[in-house]
Amino acid sequence: MPLLSASKLSLSLPDRASQKLLGAATTVDILKDVDLDLEPGESVGIVGESGSGKTSLGRTLLRLYEPTGGRLMFDDRDIAHLHEDQLRPMRDKIQMIFQDPQSSLNPRHRIEDILAQPLLAFARVANRQEGRRAAAALLERVHLPLNFARRYPHELSGGQRQRVGIARALALEPKLIVADEILSGLDVSTQAQILVLLRELKAGSALIFISHDLSVVRVLCDRVLVMHRGTVVETGSCEEVFARPRHEYTKALLSAIPLPELDPGWIARGAALEELSSA
Amino acid sequence: MSALLEIRDLDVEVSGQPVLRGVSLKVEAGRVRGLVGESGAGKTMVGRTLLGIMPGNARITAGSVTFDRRDITRLDERERRPLLGKEIALIPQNPMTALNPVERIEPQITDVLRLHLHMSRAAASQRAVEVLRQVRLRDPRRVLRQYPHELSGGMRQRVLIAIAFACGPKLIIADEPTTALDVTVQRHILGLIKELQTKFGTAILFITHDLGVVSKICDDVSVIHSGRILESGVATDVFARPQHEYTRALFAATPRYDRPAELHKPISDDLTRRLWEEAYAYDAAPVRL
Numbered sequence: 001m002p003l004l005s006a007s008k009l010s011l012s013l014p015d016r017a018s019q020k021l022l023g024a025a026t027t028v029d030i031l032k033d034v035d036l037d038l039e040p041g042e043s044v045g046i047v048g049e050s051g052s053g054k055t056s057l058g059r060t061l062l063r064l065y066e067p068t069g070g071r072l073m074f075d076d077r078d079i080a081h082l083h084e085d086q087l088r089p090m091r092d093k094i095q096m097i098f099q100d101p102q103s104s105l106n107p108r109h110r111i112e113d114i115l116a117q118p119l120l121a122f123a124r125v126a127n128r129q130e131g132r133r134a135a136a137a138l139l140e141r142v143h144l145p146l147n148f149a150r151r152y153p154h155e156l157s158g159g160q161r162q163r164v165g166i167a168r169a170l171a172l173e174p175k176l177i178v179a180d181e182i183l184s185g186l187d188v189s190t191q192a193q194i195l196v197l198l199r200e201l202k203a204g205s206a207l208i209f210i211s212h213d214l215s216v217v218r219v220l221c222d223r224v225l226v227m228h229r230g231t232v233v234e235t236g237s238c239e240e241v242f243a244r245p246r247h248e249y250t251k252a253l254l255s256a257i258p259l260p261e262l263d264p265g266w267i268a269r270g271a272a273l274e275e276l277s278s279a
Numbered sequence: 280m281s282a283l284l285e286i287r288d289l290d291v292e293v294s295g296q297p298v299l300r301g302v303s304l305k306v307e308a309g310r311v312r313g314l315v316g317e318s319g320a321g322k323t324m325v326g327r328t329l330l331g332i333m334p335g336n337a338r339i340t341a342g343s344v345t346f347d348r349r350d351i352t353r354l355d356e357r358e359r360r361p362l363l364g365k366e367i368a369l370i371p372q373n374p375m376t377a378l379n380p381v382e383r384i385e386p387q388i389t390d391v392l393r394l395h396l397h398m399s400r401a402a403a404s405q406r407a408v409e410v411l412r413q414v415r416l417r418d419p420r421r422v423l424r425q426y427p428h429e430l431s432g433g434m435r436q437r438v439l440i441a442i443a444f445a446c447g448p449k450l451i452i453a454d455e456p457t458t459a460l461d462v463t464v465q466r467h468i469l470g471l472i473k474e475l476q477t478k479f480g481t482a483i484l485f486i487t488h489d490l491g492v493v494s495k496i497c498d499d500v501s502v503i504h505s506g507r508i509l510e511s512g513v514a515t516d517v518f519a520r521p522q523h524e525y526t527r528a529l530f531a532a533t534p535r536y537d538r539p540a541e542l543h544k545p546i547s548d549d550l551t552r553r554l555w556e557e558a559y560a561y562d563a564a565p566v567r568l
Contacts, residue, residue, distance in 0.1 A: 188488060196545050260489075
C-alpha cells in the first residue's frame with residue numbers, strides 16, 4: 001500500500017494580478033489532476049522549470065496548501081481537507097527541508113536548540129537536556145562536528161547549514177521528507193557531498209525531491225515526475241525517462257541541459273529551437 | 280601577436296588575506312575563455328580586478344594586468360572611466376539587481392551610449408531600439424518604456440547583454456550570466472551571447488562554476504581553485520584530456536542525467552586539503568620579485 005497517494009489533485013488560487021478593483025478575482029489553475037503514488041522508502045524527483053507547479057505540488061502534499069480538488073491519502077487517511085488541528089498530530093510523520101537554510105534556521109537559536117525543537121514540540125524528549133543529547137546524535141548522523149551544537153547558524157557555511165536542515169528533518173524519524181531545491185545554492189563539491197549524505201540517509205524515509213536540476217535527480221531518486229504548467233507530463237524510473245523520454249517537453253528539457261562534454265552543434269540546435277518556438 | 284588581455288602572476292589580498300595567488304591568464308582577441316571554479320576559488324575576484332571594482336580592502340600585491348597593450352592595474356578612477364562599458368563591458372550574474380529598479384529601461388541603455396559614444400538624446404533613443412532588437416526582444420519600443428520588474432528574468436538578462444554589447448567593447452566579462460535562469464532560457468541566452476560574440480569578434484572572459492556551460496560556449500578554459508589557476512588550455516584538450524587531478528575530480532563530481540548514479544563521485548577531502556596546503560605554501564614562499 002502506498003505511503004502517499006494523490007489522485008486528480010488540483011489547486012486553484014485567486015489570480016490577484018487580473019483582479020478588478022471591484023468584483024471577484026478569477027482563479028488560476030496551479031495544479032491540474034496530478035496523480036502520484038509513493039511507496040514507503042521510495043524516492044521520487046519532481047522536476048520542472050520555474051512556474052511549472054513543482055513547489056506548489058510539494059506544498060500541497062505537505063498540506064501547507066489545501067487542494068481545491070482531488071484526493072490526498074497519507075498513511076491510509078484522506079488528508080486533503082483536514083483542519084490544521086487535525087493535521088498537527090501527524091505533522092511529525094512528514095518533514096520538510098527548505099531551499100534556503102539561511103532563512104529557515106532561526107538566527108538567534110543555537111544549532112542544538114534548533115535540532116531539539118521538533119523533539120520537544122512532539123514530546124519525544126522530556127526536557128531541554130535530553131533534547132540537547134539527541135541533537136548531538138543528529139549532528140553525528142549528518143557528519144558535523146559535535147562542537148557545532150553551541151554555534152549559531154551564521155557561524156556555519158552554506159553546506160553546513162544545509163546539513164543542519166537535513167538533521168532537523170530527520171529528528172522525528174519521519175515517514176516522508178519533502179526537500180525543495182535544497183541543493184540549488186550550493187557548489188558542485190558541496191552539492192556532491194550532500195548528495196552522498198542524502199543517499200546514505202534516504203533508506204529510512206520516503207523522499208520527495210523537488211528540483212530544477214535533472215542531473216541531480218538522476219543521482220538521488222528512483223523515479224521522476226516531470227511537471228509542465230501544473231500537470232505531470234511524464235513519469236517513470238529515472239533510468240527510463242532520462243534515456244528514452246517520451247513527452248516532447250521532457251525531450252526539450254533534457255536537450256537544454258548542457259552536459260559537461262564537447263558538442264559543437266549544441267548552440268546552433270538551440271537557436272533552431274528558438275526560431276521554432278517564436279515563429 | 281600579444282593577447283588582448285594578459286594577466287601575469289597576479290597576487291591579490293583582501294584585508295591581508297591572499298585571495299589570488301600568482302594568477303596568469305590570457306584572453307585572445309575574438310575568443311571566449313572560460314574561468315571555472317567553485318565559490319571561494321577567486322573567479323569573481325579575477326573579474327572584479329579586471330574591472331577595477333575590487334572591494335575597498337582589496338589590494339594588488341604583485342603582478343600585472345595588460346589590456347590592449349596597456350597596464351590597467353594602476354589606473355585611477357578618471358583614467359578607468361572611459362574604459363569601462365566601452366572597451367571592457369560586464370554581463371553580471373544577477374539580472375534582478377543589476378538594473379536600476381526605479382528607472383525605465385530606456386535611460387539605462389541610453390546613458391551608456393551618450394557617455395561613451397557621445398550620442399545625442401535622439402540618436403541614443405534610436406540606437407537603443409536597435410540594440411534591443413539585436414538581442415531579439417520582441418517589441419523593443421515597449422520594453423524601453425518598461426521597468427525592470429515588468430520583465431522576466433530571461434528578458435532582463437537580454438537587456439543586460441544588449442547594454443554590454445552596445446558600445447562595441449573589445450572584451451566582455453560575463454560573471455555567471457545564466458546561473459539564475461531556467462535551462463531552456465539559459466540555452467537561448469548562451470546562443471545569443473555566442474551569436475553576438477561571433478558577429479562582433481568580441482573576446483569574452485566567461486566566469487562560471489558549470490563545466491557544462493563552459494563546454495558549450497568556450498574556446499579556451501582555465502580552472503581555478505584556492506586563488507590559483509590549476510590548469511589552462513584549449514577547451515577541446517581540457518575536455519578530452521583534463522591534466523590536473525582537480526579538473527578530473529570536478530568532472531566526476533558533476534551529476535549527469537545520462538549516467539548511472541554510481542558514477543557520481545564527490546571531490547575527496549584529501550584532494551581539497553592538498554590543494555589548500557599548496558596554496559598556503561605559496562603564501563609562505565619568500566617574496567617574489
